[in-house]
Amino acid sequence: MEGMSLTLVSETFLDCCDEVMVPGPSFSEYEFSGTLMGAKVKTVPLSGNYQYHVEDILSAVTERTKILFLCSPNNPTGTILLKSQLQQILDSIPKSVLVVLDSAYSHYVTSNDYTDGIEFVKAGYPLLVLQTFSKVYGLAGIRVGFGVSSPEIISGILQVKEPFNVNALAQLAAAAAIQDDEHVQASRRLVTEQRKKLYAKLQALGVGYTESMSNFILVELGPDAELIYRKMMEKGVIVRYGGTWGLPNCVRVTVGTPEENDMLIEVMSEVLA
Ligand SMILES: Cc1ncc(COP(=O)(O)O)c(C=O)c1O
Incomplete structure (x- = not known):
């Protein structure tokens, strides 16, 4: 190979x-x-x-x-x-x-x-x-x-x-x-389902995002995005700050397991509050 x-x-x-x-x-x-x-x-x-x-x-x-x-x-x-x-x-x-x-x-x-x-x-x-x-x-x-x-x-x-x-x-x-098609299908299903659920939860938080065909979502947090990113990190949730892409108002969040996504939303809503 x-x-x-x-x-x-x-x-x-x-x-x-x-x-x-x-x-x-x-x-x-x-x-x-x-x-x-x-x-x-x-x-x-x-x-x-x-x-x-x-x-x-x-x-x-x-x-x-x-x-x-x-x-x-x-x-x-x-x-x-x-x-x-x-x-x-x-x-x-x-x-x-x-x-x-x-x-x-x-x-x-x-x-x-x-x-x-x-x-x-x-x-x-x-x-x-x-x-x-x-x-x-x-x-x-x-x-x-x-x-x-x-x-x-x-x-x-x-x-x-x-x-x-x-x-x-x-x-x-x-x-x-x-050859592990079962794993690929399971991972696809998880991401497709959880991506949709994350959209709904982000909407409920009043946060903007770009619809994604991948296992991450670009989320728009406004001018405080870097501060929010840092505070989330202090609470144990690592998202990627958008500054390196010239997107200082954004973070990229990975679509995780249901538990991980719940934690992400919980911590994000705490920090936003
Ligand atoms: C678009 C894209 N291509 C390739 C890669 C990297 O793949 P590899 O781990 O094989 O270098 C990444 C990793 O972040 C990626 O985002």
């Missing part, structure tokens, strides 16, 4: 002075991996309610653009790139741009308009889909992810990849996890 990582993708395809495009706010590793290779990282803002805007993305492409990183569901907003939007991007973007679709959270999506991208790879589009064992499979500590793409793109990456980049124990764990 060969492992895939964002830095490996950037090492393979980027040189100094290339441009990388990231619709954002999004997962910080895209920017990190581009910067590591000396590339210029261009952030294209998501639209007002954190939706992807295809025209904005396409019009930001220049002759230097080498990689477009798309994250769907997007971390930290939980919003998705629609299947029709991916189709439009792949049909319109210059062939010199590698489109990378990180569908790390794909298993939590319930929308019919979603694609994890693999069908587009099968249809022959020059797309690289990234997946990880760190999310629904619950194995972040084994550090394994994989990529799905055309033989040409994969063979380019294999030229750069160091040998044996996934250790034998991690391979065993990954091989077992990918």
Whole structure:
């Protein structure tokens, strides 16, 4: 088994002075991996309610653009790139741009308009889909992810990849996890059900949020968000403060078990009071 990582993708395809495009706010590793290779990282803002805007993305492409990183569901907003939007991007973007679709959270999506991208790879589009064992499979500590793409793109990456980049124990764990459909289904069910319940409880608290297709929800707490985040932490509930994504009024909360979610809401309402 060969492992895939964002830095490996950037090492393979980027040189100094290339441009990388990231619709954002999004997962910080895209920017990190581009910067590591000396590339210029261009952030294209998501639209007002954190939706992807295809025209904005396409019009930001220049002759230097080498990689477009798309994250769907997007971390930290939980919003998705629609299947029709991916189709439009792949049909319109210059062939010199590698489109990378990180569908790390794909298993939590319930929308019919979603694609994890693999069908587009099968249809022959020059797309690289990234997946990880760190999310629904619950194995972040084994550090394994994989990529799905055309033989040409994969063979380019294999030229750069160091040998044996996934250790034998991690391979065993990954091989077992990918067959554990029961776990995946149970986790999907839990998140789908608890996500809805959290929406209702956040509404009851009078708190705004963005509807999510992932296992986290971006919650709008206003100018006191950082203070609320700190006070919640003092009471034993860790949420992620949005400041690092340029979202100073927000926190990202993980959808947990019913007990964890009850505790989250209880502590949040105490702190808000
Ligand atoms: C969108 C996205 N992709 C990938 C990852 C990381 O996956 P890994 O643990 O395989 O590096 C994360 C983790 O936060 C993520 O949010």
